Amino acid sequence: MLDIKKIRNNPKEVEELLKRRNSELSLDKVLELDQARREKLVEVENMKAEQNRVSKQVPLLKKEGKDVTAILQEMKELAEKVKVLDVEVKEIDEKIQEELLNIPNTPNPDITVGASDEDNKEIRRWGEPRKFDFELKAHWDLGVDLDILDFERATKITGTRFSMFKGAGARLERAIIAYMLDKHTLEHGFTEISPPFMVNRDSMVGTGQLPKFEEDMFKLNQRDYYLIPTAEVPVTNIYRDEVLDEKDLPMYMTAYTPCFRAEAGSAGRDTRGLIRNHQFDKVEMVMYAKPEDSYAQLEKLTNFAEEILKGLGLPYRVVELCTGDIGFSSAKTYDLEVWMPSYNRYVEISSCSNFEDFQARRSNIKFRPKEKGRLEYIHTLNGSGLAVGRTFAAILENYQNEDGSITIPEMLKPYMRGIEKITL
């Protein structure tokens, strides 16, 4: 959520930044409502001041034995007027809130202005894509042939866009999760969290998934709960409506969770394999930072995710998303893209973003700076570290052998309990 004061004071500047996202968004309506609200507020607050003043007099006058019936009658009428105005202010407040919740974050002024992912800027590459001297197979064929992935039965059990891991495949998935969590907790300083996989509406609003992206979410029938689309939601919301100590910042939290996405509007895209499913596993990193420190933390966050790919020996590149491609809540995002041989291109495997105070404002997370004493919103960041299904797919494809077997990457071997190669 943007600061209404910032919009009020620099409407042109904010509007210009928002235009860079290719949104035809006008701030006129919210500015108009804000103006109307403040006028009504002054009016009703003057009446309330009058009420308070008179109410204080009443017991004194009674004590003196004076007749107060005329005053009480007057006050009754005033109370009626106040009630009406209060409702009007509240209605305007709700409209303003609704407007604000639907306005995306302003992009960082320094990132490339562009219309789509074609304008994204490659920052760096690591690793050399492997040259195959045999006919390579896609992970959905490799996995099925090795009997470690079963898409058909997952579809039978549930429906399309679900997958199932089996035997050494299930173990490999578990190994990937354990490796990532160990790296983040033991080497990168993160605290491991195992959060709820369902969240309430306030949490979804807090991180920006709602109210705008309802159709992307799975919602429960009998309660106002949602299946989490990413651990970002429960973890960022841990300290919703709380005040933190400055000495606790920056705060690093990591969580493994399944993620549930309706994938509305992506019919026909990436329909084979593990790339785009309704349920997938992910290890997420969430950071709370001080405002002046958040961009330095974004670089760290991105590096932490890169460390995982380096550790697994998977070639990747880092891309800075342009203004037209960053997410609703983000001010700046780096995507990590892993080399996927079957696609013959790099495929997104992590997204690392600085949300500045956009989410903190929605979820009301503040800290008390030692010097100033006045409460300030924290900055929130998060990044995948990494998407597990896609990592699994990348390992299968990049580590495949001519006979269809998969060599286990060195760093995962301790987690595989003696399995060095997956064969039939």
Added chain:
RNA sequence: GGAAGCGUAUCGAAGAGGUCAUAACGAGCCGCACUCGAAAUGCGGUUGCCUUUCGGGGCACGUGGGUUCGAAUCCCACCGCUUCCGCCA
């Protein structure tokens, strides 16, 4: 799911229709004094939000309603916590 009790500042907690909400009292935190330094002790400070013609004004006692001239206080609903009962991995 049923019953009872309880939600007040960073924490514990008092208040039970108006003169106790810049919120008693205790703790914490910050500053000062004492000290070589620390602890202990003493003194002082310490809620947030909205609005403003920068003098102020308003709001908030879990949330939302109601009663009243006036509600932390009375009534209703919802949410959460605790205890007991039931059920359950």
